[in-house]
Amino acid sequence: MRSQVAIIGAGPAGLLLGQLLYKAGIDAVILEQRTPEYVLGRIRAGVLEQGTVDILDLAGVGARLHSQAMTHDGVEIGASGHRHRIAFKDLVGKVVTVYGQTEVTRDLMEARAACDAPSIYEAESVELHDISSARPWVTFVHKGVKQRLDCDFIAGCDGYHGVSRRSIPAAALSLFERIYPFGWLGVLADVPPAWDELIYADSERGFALASMRSETRVRCYVQCSLDDKVEHWSDEQFWAEFKRRVGEDVAARMTTGPSIEKSIAPLRSFVAEPMRYGQMFLAGDAAHIVPPTGAKGLNLAASDVFYLYEALSDYYRRESRAALDQYSGRALRRVWQAVRFSWWMTSLLHRFPGEDPFFGRIRGSELDYLFRSDAAQRSLAENYVGLPL
Incomplete structure (x- = not known):
């Protein structure tokens, strides 16, 4: 089997790259x-x-x-019993779109199926070979049969635990990581949201986030210990704790219901540099992880994929390697900007275990400055809606 590009991973990053390459007339498996x-x-x-x-x-x-998503002009940030709105459209002239990653993935899968482009699911024992040479190749087992895929380039879109980054020699990578001492307990439920825009709430009991996936489905979170277990939380306990943190007025008008999904996610910042080794390019979670506080994970994956698509298109149109050589630096510049913003949002809105009074005062002062300063709000808005590609 041969293809111009082998894409490892069929999450939104891999599927989006596959669809962009298909549109450009570039073969990808x-x-x-x-x-x-x-x-x-x-x-x-x-x-x-x-x-x-x-x-x-x-x-x-x-x-x-475009037919189903919701557009939000801002977010609310709660602290000390009060909420303050950060008006994106007024501050920077941009908005964000609320549309679940599951729906993005569904749209991409359906589009790929419609164009009959090859996606091989349940590909086991994937191994990357000769990635530092001009002729890389991939082996995998599908339905019990070992197969070989020859290609010009490999796109590693297979997430933090995937084979792509692990195929790079350790000496060729620099890893940067920050583990946060708490997680998010999240609940998905089919109830109408009692809020028009996302609410980020800082409280003495810890952080909470009120978000939604649609006009009939909410996704809500509370900060929890890394030692906590999902089975320790009934739906009733979760909603009671969420209401204590999100604010009395929101709690009073909320409708609650049984959870569709409940999980605890640890928070971390992680970056692997560079995002290229030979003919293999990393994109998305394979190269970087950010805490969800800044809503940057999927957006960073999309920008990585866009840069890689442009570079591959340039190579196949003009036989120019310039954009391929610039890919890692270009992507990492935006990655580190998002890592910084996500770290800042996380530090601003969470109570850290064992934090001293000084840290608490600094966080309170930072929030006060944010709520009083147009410049600070503009900076938050500019980063939240997304820096230019």
């Missing part, structure tokens, strides 16, 4: 370890920057998004 049902079952973020929406439109998969 996608290899995915899991089943399509498993991929679609992942519960992930749902806040899209305008740049991400534009990339989805470029890939030809934006129709359902």
Whole structure:
């Protein structure tokens, strides 16, 4: 088997790259370890920057998004019993789009199936070979048969635990990581949201986030210990704790219901540099992880994919390697900006175990400055809606 590009991973990053390359007339085969049902079952973020929406439109998969998604002009941040709105559209002239990652993945999967482009699910024992040479190749086992895929380039879109980054020699990578001493307990429920825009709430009991996936489905979180267990939380306990943190007025008008999904996610910042080794390029979670506080994970994956698509298109159109050589530096510049913003948002809105009074005062002063300063609000808005691609 041969293809110009081998894409490892059929999450939104791999699928989006596949669709962009298909539109550009570049052959790509996608290899995915899991089943399509498993991929679609992942519960992930749902806040899209305008740049991400534009990339989805470029890939030809934006129709359902534009008919069903919600547009938000701002967010609310709660502290000390009061909420303050950060008005994105007024401050920087941009908005964000609320559309679940599951729906993005569904749109991409359907588009790929419609164009009959090859995606091989349940590809086991994937191994990358000769990635530092001009002729890389991939082996995998599918339905009990070992197969070989020869290619010009490999795109590693297979997430933090995937084979792509692990195929790079350790001496060739620099890893940067920050583990946060808490997690998020999240609940998905089919109830109408009692809020019009996302609410980030800082309280003495810890952080809470009120978000939604649609006009009939909410996704809500509370900060929890890393030692906590999902089975320790009944739905009733979760909603009671969430109401204590989000604010009395919101709590009073909320409708609660049984959870569709409940999980605890640890928070971390992680970056691997560079995002290229030989003919293999990393994109998305394979190269970087950010805490969800800044809503950057899926958006960073989309910008990585866009840069890689442009570089590969340039190579096949003009036989120029310039953009391929610039890919890692270009992507990492935006990655580190998002890592900084996500770290800042996380530090601003969470209570850290064992924090001293000085740290608490600094956080309170930072929030006070944010609420009083147009410049500070503009900076938050500029980063939240997405820096230019």
